[in-house]
Amino acid sequence: MLKGRIKNINSTKYIVDVDDILYDCTVRGIFRKNKITPLVGDYVEINEDDLQITKIFPRINFLKRPNIANIDMAIIMVSVKKPDLDLTLLDKMLVMINAYKVQPLICFSKIDLLSDEEKSKYKIIQNYYHNIGIPVIENTELEAFKKIVSGKVVVICGQTGAGKSSFINMIDPLLNLETKPISESLNRGVHTTRYVNLYKIKDFYLADTPGFSALDLNELSKEDIRNGFIEFSLYPCEYNDCDHLNTDGCSIKDNSKILSSRYENYAKFMKEYYENSRKFFKK
Numbered sequence: 001m002l003k004g005r006i007k008n009i010n011s012t013k014y015i016v017d018v019d020d021i022l023y024d025c026t027v028r029g030i031f032r033k034n035k036i037t038p039l040v041g042d043y044v045e046i047n048e049d050d051l052q053i054t055k056i057f058p059r060i061n062f063l064k065r066p067n068i069a070n071i072d073m074a075i076i077m078v079s080v081k082k083p084d085l086d087l088t089l090l091d092k093m094l095v096m097i098n099a100y101k102v103q104p105l106i107c108f109s110k111i112d113l114l115s116d117e118e119k120s121k122y123k124i125i126q127n128y129y130h131n132i133g134i135p136v137i138e139n140t141e142l143e144a145f146k147k148i149v150s151g152k153v154v155v156i157c158g159q160t161g162a163g164k165s166s167f168i169n170m171i172d173p174l175l176n177l178e179t180k181p182i183s184e185s186l187n188r189g190v191h192t193t194r195y196v197n198l199y200k201i202k203d204f205y206l207a208d209t210p211g212f213s214a215l216d217l218n219e220l221s222k223e224d225i226r227n228g229f230i231e232f233s234l235y236p237c238e239y240n241d242c243d244h245l246n247t248d249g250c251s252i253k254d255n256s257k258i259l260s261s262r263y264e265n266y267a268k269f270m271k272e273y274y275e276n277s278r279k280f281f282k283k
C-alpha cells in the first residue's frame with residue numbers, strides 16, 4: 001500500500017503524488033456505490049499492484065466550488081478591470097468560504113489597468129475589506145504572498161479571466177500554465193483552466209482551478225449568509241433573530257459604517273435564499 005495525495009483528476013484518471021512520484025490511478029467502484037467522490041487534495045491509499053485508490057483518509061475540510069479537500073487557505077482572485085470588479089461575486093465567495101470554515105485572502109489583480117480616479121475608488125474598497133479583518137494583497141506582491149502561504153495548502157479561486165493561472169506563473173514561471181486574454185466583446189474570461197490542479201512550490205502548495213462567472217449559494221443557510229458578513233458582528237442588532245432587511249431601528253440596515261455594496265449584496269443573497277426556500281417548499 002502507498003499513501004499519497006490526489007494532485008489532479010481528469011474524468012476517470014486520478015493522479016496521485018506519493019513523495020513527489022506521480023501515479024496514474026483509478027478508483028474502486030465501492031466509492032461510487034457509496035457516493036464518495038475522491039477530490040483533489042484528498043489523502044488516499046493506493047494498491048501498488050493495480051494502482052487503484054482503496055481508501056480516502058478523513059478530510060479536515062473541503063470546498064464545493066472549486067471542488068477540493070484539505071486546504072488551509074482560499075485565495076479569491078478579483079480583477080478590478082477586464083473583467084470589471086464584481087463585488088457581488090466577491091461577497092458570495094467570502095460567504096461560501098466562511099461557511100466552509102476556510103481562511104480567505106483577497107488578491108486583487110489588474111490594478112495597472114485603472115486610471116488614477118478609478119484607483120482611488122478601488123483603494124476605498126480595498127481598505128474596507130482590510131479593515132474588517134480580511135487579509136488583502138495585490139497580485140504584484142509576490143514576496144508578501146510567499147510569506148503568507150509558507151507551509152500552507154492554498155487554493156486560488158475566482159472569476160474566469162481574473163488572472164489566477166497568470167499569478168501562479170509569476171510565483172513559479174517553470175509551471176508555464178496556460179493563460180488566455182479575455183473576450184473583449186463579452187468582457188469576460190474564456191474558461192482557460194479546465195481542471196483543479198495542485199502544484200507543490202517551494203514550501204507551499206498552490207491549486208489552480210477553473211474560473212466561473214456566477215455562483216449560487218443554494219446549499220447555505222440563512223445563518224451562513226448572515227455570518228459571512230463578518231463586520232455585522234461589530235454592530236449587535238437588538239432584535240431577536242432579525243434578518244436586517246425590514247426592521248426599523250435595526251443596527252445593520254442603513255448603517256453608514258457598512259460599505260453600501262456589502263449591505264446590498266447581503267440583502268440580495270437573503271432574497272435569493274427566501275426565493276430558493278419557497279421553491280423548495282412548493283415541490
Ligand SMILES: Nc1nc2c(ncn2[C@@H]2O[C@H](COP(=O)(O)OP(=O)(O)OP(=O)(O)O)[C@@H](O)[C@H]2O)c(=O)[nH]1
Nearest residue numbers: 110161162163164165166179180181191192193211
Ligand atoms: N493587465 C493585466 N493583465 C493581467 C493581469 N493578470 C492577468 N492578466 C491577463 O488576464 C488574462 C486572463 O488571465 P488568466 O491567468 O488566463 O486568467 P484565469 O483566472 O486563470 O482564467 P480561467 O482559467 O479561465 O479561470 C490573460 O491575458 C493575462 O495576461 C494583470 O495583473 N494585469
Ligand SMILES: [Mg+2]
Nearest residue numbers: 164165192193
Ligand atoms: Mg486559469
Ligand SMILES: [Zn+2]
Nearest residue numbers: 237242244250
Ligand atoms: Zn437587525
